[in-house]
Amino acid sequence: MPKQSQKMNDSVSAGADFWARPQTGNYLTILAAAALQFNIILLPLVGPAGVNAPHATKNFIAFLAALSFTTLISALALYSKLRRKALDQSPMPKVSVAQCAVCLFLFYALFQGLFHI
Secondary structure: OHHHHHHHHHHHHHOOOOOHHHHHHHHHHHHHHHHHHHHHHHHHHHHHHHHHOOOHHHHHHHHHHHHHHHHHHHHHHHHHHHHHHHHHOOOOOOOHHHHHHHHHHHHHHHHHHHOOO
């Protein structure tokens, strides 16, 4: 690793900018992946069976809350990774971008009614 890159990594790790730390972005990305998996598990709440249940509105609200949390964590992970990328020219955070894209697609599908075919 070149000396300048090593110095940049040391300054990012020990610096005051919480969002640019590599650990922050990694932890948030892992948390976002776990939350996204939880959303996938909750998909039946807004699917054909969940829409026909007497408590369909509560199902919708529960899924919307979980998806909002996941989107927030994914956006924070992407923000953290992009802050780090700006400081030390690390690679594009493709996983974080993909997680955000999946969350946005789930929002679109939820509000368009694509889950309850």
